[in-house]
Amino acid sequence: MEALDAFESSGEDASYIAGGQSLVPALALRLQAPQLLIDIAHIETLRGVELQGDWLRIGALTRHCEVLADPLIRTHAPLYSDAAPHVAHPAIRNKGTIGGSISHADPASEFPAMTLALGAELEIANRDGTRRVAADDFFVDLFQTAIEPGELLVAIHVPVVRPGHRWAFHELARRRGDFALVGCGILAEFVDDAVAQIRIAFFAVGSTPIRAQQAEDILIGKRLDQATIAAAQAVAGDDLDPSEDEHVPPAMKRHLARVLLGRLLGQIARQAP
């Protein structure tokens, strides 16, 4: 691909630019000063939303506003649709792309965490071909992912939700459209009104989106009654790793995460068929 070649020939002093909604602010602040900007916004293979058997393929260049309105995403990967209205503001959603958001991997971003909750796989291209990385292995550290320098995120592949699946999303933010104080998306599979599988992904609580694994373990095999929810809430804080921040202290993040988890699990419990 031309874009991959351009990166190679720049001596790695280049940046891909998709919607520019994270990159341009960084350039304006002089935090980054690449010699070359490679505009990927018109690469056709990175576009489109398509159902491929049990998987939904979402092109990396799908813009936030398209995620918000797309009927296939609404049906098959609904956590993205639920999260989209909380991503920034209309002007930014008109330009920003889901691939840019996931590649940028801001730990406070909605889409990376929903990628984790949905158990999606990320298709990455380099000059030798493409590979798929599971969401659980994709988010490495603060703004760091499995994408190596010069590689491109091509598409997100989401296993489609099935009957028996329930989900919920919410975030706590001081102003609508802000990065959240704490946010969470949950995808659960129920068998006989008991939790068979569950993925709880928090954001803005550490250096990457984080799964609340201890809480998940408690919930598996259980009905979502008040005592079970309380037990999951009790351990949820331990899974998180909020950094010292004088504006939002870690104790507050943990408290809010527990409150949010309780509310979302309550919501899921009430979704009984």
Added chain:
Amino acid sequence: MSALTPLDRPNSYIGRSVPRPNAKRLLAGRGRYVTDITLPRMLHVAYVRSPYAHARIVSINALAAREMPGVRLVATGEDLAKLCTPWVGTMDHFKGMKSPPQLPLPIDKVVWSGQAVVAVVADTRALAEDAAEAVTIEFDELPAVVDIDAAREPDAPVISPELGSNLCFHGKIDTGGIDEIFTGAAYVVEEEFHFGRHTAVTMEPRAIIADYDASEGQLTVHHATQTPYQFQDIYSRHYGIPESRVRVIAPDIGGSFGMKLHMYHEDMAVVGLSMMLGRPVKYVADRIESFVSDIHARDHRVRARMAADAEGNILAMDVEDVTGIGAFSAYPRTSVVEGNQVYRLMGAPYTFRNYRADLQVVFQNKVQMSQYRAVGHPVACTVTERLVDMIADKTALDVFDIRSRNMIADDAYPCTSPTGYQFEALSHHACLAKLKAMMDYDRLRAEQAELRTKGIHRGIGIATFVEITNPGPAFYGVGGARISSQDGAIIKITPSGDVHCSISVTELGQGTETIIGQIVAEHLGVDSNRIKVMTGDTDTTPHGGATYACRGAGIGGETALQAAKKLKANVLAVAAAILQDEPEKLDIHSGWIVDAATAQQRMELSEIARIAYFRSDTLPPGTQAQLSVAHHYAPQGYPFAFTNGVQACHLELDVETGLVKILKLWVVEDCGRVINPLLVDEQIRGGVVQGLGAAFFEECVYGDNGQLTNGSLADYLVPMAVEMPDIEIGHVETPTLDTQLGAKGVGEAGTAAASAAALNAINDAMKPFGGTVAQVPMTPARILKALGHI
């Protein structure tokens, strides 16, 4: 509906919601802000700023920067000190006040993080920023004075050793016998309040172009400011350029809120840079620079107590305010005015006479703190109104009842406050009654009780306030500051009978030009669409105070009114000569000379103008038509025109998350004669939003080392439309008798009490849980702490 109201007279514009004639132009993108202006041969400056809050400058190396592409000049504090004399932000009437001399750029040390140190001038801003990165400054870091208590310790590092301490000003008020009153009182409440720093965040940042033309010795400055005359005076005196050779033009201004009336170091430097280069130099603060160099507001810690008798009659207040102002007092208005208004406005709506207060204004290694919309008001209002609510709790009185029991009666004027403010006529009780009806208070209380049983926690808070407007010379002039309290206007009739008014009050988006047009139209007797109002250019308008302290309508408006009347008399004199009638029997309606008694049209104003300008030969001998007038007006009655009002806030608190939904805000306000209801209401709404910003969102947070930790719009939260409630406004009109117009100020009323009403509402919502909050902004973290969750 047959009775005629005052609005049914011809040309009756005062009191009408006339839309702003300049709004269309701005909406159409035809605004001309300083940023839009490009002058031939113009250069751009970028500043290298201090990363330290307090440090000695050891050396500056600009060799590499000077070699960078497009660089025309790299200048340091020493270079500019050769051209510009130092300034000191003190006023004589604040006895004992001190502040160190300031220069455009520092010579040997920096005193806040973000202070500009070196100026780099280049062909474009981008090139200047590139070169600024190549300047290396060696600093020797000094201990930073950040905390207001640590700053006053005997062994604290002294920021300006020549001043001997970090205390800028110490003020005291004591009406006597306070301790005895508190000892004998049935109830005493007390609280420690914290008011965080916040800042203006104008849509248009600070912007300036200085253009020094050595061939004429002429300095022209395009400056985004609300006070061009003040800056004309400052540039003239500090750069030694005769005043007649200094022209300051304030074009369209994108918000100011007091922030753009202070002398900023970068702005002063731009003038010197232009003189050094003989070329125009532009500086536009970017958002990050705005956060570390625009003035901040507030920053007070107030310990206060209030005493009341067994019936809930307030007996006395005892207040101690410590406020941090940065390393300097701002020039030329000083940073003491805020604290001065805090400790003089305490308890202003109430009848009690016993008051003691101590004000300490403290230097610290932060950016300067100074006047911003509603100077001192929200602090005085919040402290007073929270304490009043605490007395209400003790005495089991309703929040309305405690206030009506203690407020000055509407027929008790004129009277004075315990701190010496003279009130001509206020209307606290009328406003309170109107507010209670507007908000349907009893229903809200019943609803609150019912919802509490369902786990929904709503709060209702009210706050009464007094606002300082229309200041006379006692405000600045007597303190030695060359800031005018008078205004001037020139009105002329053009040959086709249009009217041109140039006036010294300025337009910042608040609608000054609109109301001046309304006043001139009404008092001259012409249609308002034939009037053009010009503001903001020291070469073409008379000298005046311009815009500050809510004086535009009251003082500028009265100036326009008197000037229009003078011009009308001149017109009627010529008309009488032409019509061979007596001037007293004539009047002007809609641009026609009419018979005063019958309103019968006699002659068009345009015809008078045609004759006066082109056929003066046909006028009777000795008649010299005076179709232009110049007129000045300075307030001479009360030192200030105080206004009053009351606000109520209704909100819902999520007691698990600390997040707040503001449901509604009501304001009843008395600004005297309302000239334009639309503009008055929008002033109040905008002010309320800034007050709610301070209450819930806005705070400049510093680390222990004096670093601002949230200086960007991603981290510093301004209130946005979604979070703002509907704001319902009512009016009571008590015109001032000091002027013919009767208008007082209104621009700060919204900000004065919104945060106080919000704070009372939050405490009301938290009542079942026992916690209280006495700090703004009321962030989720602070609320959760008060509720015991973290």
